[in-house]
Amino acid sequence: MESAEHVARALLGKILSYRGASARIVETEAYLGLADAAAHAFRGITPRTKVLFGPPGHAYVYLIYGIYNCLNIVSEPEGSAGCVLIRALEPLTGLRAMRRRRGVERLEDLASGPGKLTLAMGINLRHNGVDLTRGPITVSEPEREEEFETAVTPRIGIRHNPDWPLRFTIAGSRFVSK
DNA sequence: TCAATGATGGGCT
DNA sequence: GCCCATCATTGAC
Numbered sequence: 001m002e003s004a005e006h007v008a009r010a011l012l013g014k015i016l017s018y019r020g021a022s023a024r025i026v027e028t029e030a031y032l033g034l035a036d037a038a039a040h041a042f043r044g045i046t047p048r049t050k051v052l053f054g055p056p057g058h059a060y061v062y063l064i065y066g067i068y069n070c071l072n073i074v075s076e077p078e079g080s081a082g083c084v085l086i087r088a089l090e091p092l093t094g095l096r097a098m099r100r101r102r103g104v105e106r107l108e109d110l111a112s113g114p115g116k117l118t119l120a121m122g123i124n125l126r127h128n129g130v131d132l133t134r135g136p137i138t139v140s141e142p143e144r145e146e147e148f149e150t151a152v153t154p155r156i157g158i159r160h161n162p163d164w165p166l167r168f169t170i171a172g173s174r175f176v177s178k
Numbered sequence: 179t180c181a182a183t184g185a186t187g188g189g190c191t
Numbered sequence: 192g193c194c195c196a197t198c199a200t201t202g203a204c
Contacts, residue, residue, distance in 0.1 A: 029196070038196070040189095048189060066186030068197050085196060115197045157196055183201080190194085
């Protein structure tokens with residue numbers, strides 16, 4: 001089964017890595033493409049959304065509010081536009097670079113939000129469309145799989161379908177967004 | 179502690 | 192011209 005929800009759940013606990021920085025995914029949201037008015041792909045293929053309609057495993061990076069970038073992973077086969085927004089990370093390595101790029105010290109503040117984490121990891125619009133199965137940005141299994149429970153809540157900051165339970169977090173993590 | 183708000187630019191009607 | 196899948200700061204309490 002390959003739904004955005006399934007992939008969003010499966011990404012929790014995985015390791016996102018790029019150029020020496022790595023972090024554990026602790027919060028995701030599923031967007032359901034043409035079936036979901038909150039999704040960028042809802043209105044169909046445009047220059048911006050065409051990567052969403054492409055093959056899974058690619059990055060969809062977009063600019064939000066003129067300032068921040070958000071990282072998504074295309075989650076469904078070509079022609080189907082589901083994706084998963086990465087919303088928060090638990091920093092693991094490359095902390096010095098993350099602190100420099102973010103301008104804050106506290107570990108909990110480095111990547112505890114979708115705009116914060118792209119800045120911390122050095123991910124921006126240039127990475128739109130890159131294949132995450134080939135690098136240099138990668139998603140991999142953790143060295144030690146830790147047990148955790150998945151909490152399910154409505155998505156954050158959207159106006160359409162605001163109560164759909166498509167936000168997934170590692171329960172109790174201090175690195176989720178606030 | 180918490181709600182309100184300004185920053186800032188691309189995408190789309 | 193309006194809308195954002197945000198964040199840090201401000202100011203009231």
